[in-house]
Structures are given as C-alpha cells and as structure tokens.
Amino acid sequence: MTTIDPAVFDRLPLGRDPAAVxxxxxxxxxxxEGMFTVPGLNRRVGLDFILGLVPVVGxxxxxxxxxxxxxxARNLGMxxxxxxxxxxxxxFDAAIGLIPFVGDAADFFYRSNTRNLKTIKRHLDRHHPGTVTIDS
Incomplete structure (x- = not known):
C-alpha cells in the first residue's frame, strides 16, 4: 500500500486567503484557455475550446x-x-457557443475566462497588494 506524502498538500492552493485564490x-x-498551442497557428487553446466542440453539453x-x-470573485468580495x-x-461565450461552427470560432478567438482573470487580478492588486506576482 502506498502512502501520500503530506507535503503534497502544502503546495496545493486550497486556502481562502487571496494568494491561494x-x-x-x-x-x-x-x-x-491555454493548455496547448495549435501547431502552425501559434494560438493557445484549452478546455473551453475543446468542450465547445461537443454540441450543447460541452x-x-x-x-x-x-x-x-x-x-x-464573489468570495473575494468583488x-x-x-x-x-x-x-x-x-x-455571452456560452450563448454564442450554442451556434454550430460560429460558436467554435468564437471560442477560438473570444476568451471570456482570460478577461475575467484580468478583472480579478486588478481587484486583487488593488485590495490585496501582498498577492501581486511578477511575471518573468
């Protein structure tokens, strides 16, 4: 029987503090939005695009x-x-995704999750400056 090293759980961001969020x-x-890059296009796609290929359920x-x-974001008090x-x-992303082919193209170009991440980061930078990370 294998045991799990408890140190693994220290690295998971499971807390409610703004840095973990x-x-x-x-x-x-x-x-x-960015699991892998589409060869030849140099465009990153992720689970949102892949799920969008499955009609309605995706x-x-x-x-x-x-x-x-x-x-x-709601839990952060935005x-x-x-x-x-x-x-x-x-x-909007979900509604446009319901249209065959048009929705797939929209998922490729319109990144609602990236825009929402930017909104949350702006809130965190303003209200919780200790969580700011510097991208290299």
Missing part, C-alpha cells in the same frame, strides 16, 4: 467552469457590477 484562478484560466460544461471563476460583467462574459 490567485493561484487557483490562474491555474483554472490556464486550463480553460458548452454548458465550459460555462459551468467559467462560472467557477465568477464564484471565486462588487456586483464587476460580477455582473464577468457573468455576462461567460453567458
């Missing part, structure tokens, strides 16, 4: 994952206006 939302955005699943970012804008982006 920042790491979690950055990881989710990377999963949804778009609903992608919208649910995008809504999780909005839920995390304003209703910001949450409404973020949910509007997720809703």
């Amino acid at each position: 920042r790491r979690r939302i950055e990881a989710m955005e990377a999963l949804l 778009d609903v699943a992608a919208a649910a994952l995008g809504s999780w970012l909005v839920w995390e 304003s209703r206006w910001q949450l409404t804008r973020m949910m509007g982006r997720v809703g």
